[in-house]
Amino acid sequence: MEVDLFGNEIVKDELLRDKFIEPPFSVLDTKSGNWQKRKRLWRSKGLKSEIGRDVKVFSMQGRIKGFETLGDTSIFDPALCEVLYHWFCPEGGTILDPFAGGSVRGIVANYLGYKYTGIDIRQEQIDSNREQALDILPIENQPQWYVGDSNVLLDGNWQTKFDFVFSCPPYADLEVYSDLEGDISNKPYKKFLELYESIIEKSCKLLKSGGYACFVVGEVRDKNGYYIGFVPDTIKAFEKCGMKFYNEAILLNAIASASIRANGNMKSQKLVKVHQNVLVFKKP
Numbered sequence: 001m002e003v004d005l006f007g008n009e010i011v012k013d014e015l016l017r018d019k020f021i022e023p024p025f026s027v028l029d030t031k032s033g034n035w036q037k038r039k040r041l042w043r044s045k046g047l048k049s050e051i052g053r054d055v056k057v058f059s060m061q062g063r064i065k066g067f068e069t070l071g072d073t074s075i076f077d078p079a080l081c082e083v084l085y086h087w088f089c090p091e092g093g094t095i096l097d098p099f100a101g102g103s104v105r106g107i108v109a110n111y112l113g114y115k116y117t118g119i120d121i122r123q124e125q126i127d128s129n130r131e132q133a134l135d136i137l138p139i140e141n142q143p144q145w146y147v148g149d150s151n152v153l154l155d156g157n158w159q160t161k162f163d164f165v166f167s168c169p170p171y172a173d174l175e176v177y178s179d180l181e182g183d184i185s186n187k188p189y190k191k192f193l194e195l196y197e198s199i200i201e202k203s204c205k206l207l208k209s210g211g212y213a214c215f216v217v218g219e220v221r222d223k224n225g226y227y228i229g230f231v232p233d234t235i236k237a238f239e240k241c242g243m244k245f246y247n248e249a250i251l252l253n254a255i256a257s258a259s260i261r262a263n264g265n266m267k268s269q270k271l272v273k274v275h276q277n278v279l280v281f282k283k284p
Contacts, residue, residue: 106143
């Protein structure tokens with residue numbers, strides 16, 4: 001047994017990975033070799049989450065001073081799904097995703113034996129998701145995707161309670177996905193927040209007591225270059241509906257073009273964002 005200077009047993013990361021997939025620390029490093037290996041393995045199965053989601057994305061880069069590209073915001077990380085499902089959802093549990101977007105979260109869930117239900121307002125996105133799922137998963141093990149406004153559909157007579165609420169919502173108007181009436185990404189921030197809080201509340205009503213909710217979010221700048229406070233607003237939205245703030249992790253993203261953008265950003269003293277926030281809440 002290896003010990004440190006104080007005689008305590010040294011617990012190696014390899015042992016933690018055997019048990020938890022990744023060490024359950026408050027920093028998740030997507031740049032690590034182990035993480036990238038798992039991500040490549042998932043993508044080798046044919047995941048192409050960007051299909052459909054990027055069909056009608058209207059870039060806001062031209063009008064937002066200090067706009068920061070967040071890299072993979074439109075292509076969700078399958079390795080992150082695997083880790084968070086393993087940590088916060090019971091084996092074979094049910095998952096609700098009120099901002100489904102692409103196919104990744106659903107396909108990874110059902111591939112691992114969970115049962116996923118996702119809602120997205122855009123028909124072309126859901127059609128793409130279903131097509132991809134049929135290419136990867138058996139027909140009897142398909143994620144359930146619904147087309148519509150989560151604020152409306154979640155009012156329905158749902159016959160089940162979910163073990164885990166998991167989503168990556170629109171980052172305000174950082175990416176506008178459509179001009180549909182119920183799409184909160186095309187709303188001014190005040191209206192966006194009102195609808196966002198409502199969807200969170202309705203989702204959490206369908207969560208089992210003792211269950212967890214996890215949103216992956218990132219901060220966004222307004223037209224003057226100031227942060228709008230989207231991360232703390234997300235925390236407040238969950239707390240308003242009775243959820244307890246339980247965990248926070250920093251998701252380190254690949255540096256990618258950050259080095260190139262650093263000079264431009266620092267002309268106005270803006271740090272280049274290379275992380276997102278993983279927020280976890282528990283239902284009492």
